[in-house]
Amino acid sequence: MARITTQDGTRIFYKDWGSKEAQPILFSHGWPLSADAWDAQMLFFADKGYRVIAHDRRSHGRSDQVWDNNNMDQYADDLAELIETLDLHDAILVGHSTGGGEVTRYIGRHGSARIAKVALIGAVPPLMLRTEANPGGLPIEVFDGIRKGTYDNRSQFFQDLTTPFYGYNRAGSTPSQGIRDSFWLQGMMGGLKGQLDSIRAFSESDFSEDLKRFDKPTLVLHGDDDQIVPIGASALATVRIVRHAILKIYEGADHGLTQTHQDRFNADLLDFIRD
Template sequence: MNNSSMTATRRNVMAGTLSLAAAAAASATRPAEAANKKKAAQGTLPTGPGYVTSSDGTRIFFKDWGPKDAQPIMFHHGWPLSGDDWDNQMLFFLGKGYRVIAHDRRGHGRSSQVSEGHDMDHYAADVAAVVKHLDLQNAIHIGHSTGGGEATRYVARHGKNRVSKLVLIGAVPPIMVKTASNPGGMPIGAFDGLRAALAANRSQFYYDLASGPFYGFNRTGVKASDAIINNWWRQGMSGAANAHYLGIKAFSETDFTDDLRMIEVPTLVLHGDDDQIVPVADSAELSAKILKKATLKIYKGFPHGMATTHSDVINEDILSFIKG
């Protein structure tokens, strides 16, 4: 056999050996991959620090600060924001010795930008996945606006024996849209208008909403804060347009009446009487009548985003409720 033949033979042997090794490696990883997919489908596979995988495989981001043995407070953000909207409250209650948790709703912030599941049932199930992963017990849940609806559904459908109290701030329950059973609601055309503005120019729409009615910066004598406006816009633009578009239906057309009736824990309902986003008469005032153990507090002149613009007042009132 000449040198050329010997070299070719060696190459063939090496190629065959590498192919067998690759096949063996692939075969060995398949069971592990299958097991991981199964765990992800069951909602038990975390995908890194600060993430949990929900039952349909969606990655949900969360922040978890403070002593693990302290009483937990979980925050539910509004549309179209993220857990960052609660930074003021998280720092405040962290300083009071509580464990504070905030997640980003699916399609919002750092969570997965998925196509499906942009409805209250999935939102609540995602929260349940975070709660189970962190094993939160005796928790206080605080929700603002859309997050108030999410927190309501979670506490009613998933929170049995895990929740001690609930706080709703400028929250959307019982239902926002005008229906035969909710004649005081907003006409569907108002929400169609939100969808049209989002689809046409989401960036401009978010800037206008934050610089106007959300924080009451469109009111005479109210000084606008560029920092607050820009932070709202930043959070909104970090999420997915499809999730925000579909989320409008979730927060406006979901009926939480049965959820409110199911809730047994003490609930603090806070609302501003100058809320231009979720009018108080068709939200907080109705919810407080349905809830079994409600405490209603309405603030004169406060806007929808009062947890930011009047955080000093809101934080202290929540603390008093928690301690009480």
């Protein structure tokens, strides 16, 4: 199992598939998941001739569970260390949900010299939390509820969270117990302290200044029925900052669209990468 050790001694697990000579695509996962959330995309793009890499964020999955530094700056710095350790160039960054925040903060802190393109999928930027300057965000009580559910009984909470995450509470949906089980298993692999810290990281981090540093082709893809990261304060606000971005909206799609709309998503991402 491949790992890097960061400057603060944290071991970060990662998968690295496909030809090492090919253009790399790096996938950053959502909360509370792991690199396994991207397996279908990794196989698809490796078969198309790309090098595909996905890591478990610190305190998630198979990476070390740490007490401190579970914050967006550190997540971005961990991603930078992975990119630099593997000496990646002309890379395509793909971030879903919290992973979209990680990718965005990476650009803000480390620039885009090693990056060719960026894709933000159901991503949390610019800011999820409702503030005076961000009235379209979600109230703090929403995130307090996520904290309480995770702390009190995260096993049950993760099972219950799959319902809005994948839109299984919508008419016409086809719930998959396998997808539910995979979500639960990935979530339970992580550390409780780091997962609780990460709620603050994804909900209270303001990525507005990071987005202003975007200077590479950018895809912003979101479902307009996303019940976890509502589109108004996220994708629609992001493209007002990253004015050159391509906005693609999936009508009626949920937060977990990389799985519920897997074939369509893979094709659209491939088109963006090849264009």
